[in-house]
Amino acid sequence: MHLTRFRINTARLGARGLLASPQRLHAAVMSSFAGALPSETNSSRTLWRLDRNAKAEVLLYIVSEDRPDLTHLVEQAGWPTTASWQTYDYGAFLGGLQTGSTWAFRLTANPVHHVRRKDGDLTKRTAHVTPRHQMGWLLARQEAAGFRILDTPPERRRLPEGDEFQLTVRDERRHRFEKTDTQGGRATRVPLVTVTFDGRLEVTDPAALRRTLTLGLGKAKAYGCGLMTLAKAV
Structure with a gap:
């Protein structure tokens, strides 16, 4: 496995187009792999x-x-003559994860x-829109994902009662884009x-966390979701 980091030059027109569209940025990421077909x-x-x-x-x-080879991204949205990208071997880090760290x-x-608007309707996937429910979504998945979000020490809690976690939610973004149905060809x-x-x-479970x-x-x-990264806790 590899972990790659690339700094985007936000002053460039090409960068602005990529940052405005998760679809375009996804296509650019997948174009970094010579073995990936355009339809994949x-x-x-x-x-x-x-x-x-x-x-x-x-x-x-x-x-x-x-x-990956990010040459096309450097040319479109980077610094072609002075900067590149960094790719690291992720395997050694993943293999070193230990229970309790x-x-x-x-x-x-x-x-x-998933919600049902009224009896008899099919359930519909709906986004959580409040920080409390968004945190609840992550807290409900932590055990299966191989980790436990740490509690806030009592002396640092804002409220004298109730559980608080060392967790914040920020940078909510709302996108709306067209997706073409592969069977009927209709865009929704x-x-x-x-x-x-x-x-x-x-x-709590190194193997599950590696997954x-x-x-x-x-x-x-x-569309840019799901990637968790770790850094040394300070």
């Missing part, structure tokens, strides 16, 4: 995420089995649930709500 999404084995740390600092992260994490996800408008989670976790880090968490992986 391959999203189950290739994850990507945008980190918008500041207006002029936007980072693209990619987790993939194959090593703690990490800071970041995850961009599409928190959804697809809504997509994404949020970014930052927090601290403890590893989470390489296969993603939740829906809409083709």
Whole structure:
């Protein structure tokens, strides 16, 4: 497995077009692999995420089995003469995860649930739209995903009662784009709500967490969701 980081030059016109469309950016990511056919999404084995740390600092992260070639992205949305991208061997890091170790994490996800408007109707996938429900979505998946989000120490809690977690939700974004039905060829408008989670976790099941880090968490992986990364907790 490989972890790749690429800084996007937000001043370039090509970058603005990519940042405005998860569809276009997904296509650009998949074009980084010589063995991928244009019709293949391959999203189950290739994850990507945008980190918008500041207006002029936007980072693209990619987790993939194959090593990507981002030359086209450098030419379209980078610094062709002065900067490139960095790709790291992810396997050694994944293999070193141990039960009980703690990490800071970041995850961009599409928190959804299924609702039935009235009796007899089919359930419909609907986005969670409040931070409390978005946090609840992640908390409900942590055990199966191989980690436990750490509690906030009592002395740092804002409220004297109740559980608080070392978890924040930010950068909610709402997209709406057309998706073509492969069978009928009809285009439908697809809504997509994404949020970014930052927090601290403890590893409870290294094997399950390795699957989470390489296969993603939740829906809409083709559109920049599901990629969790870890960093040393400070």
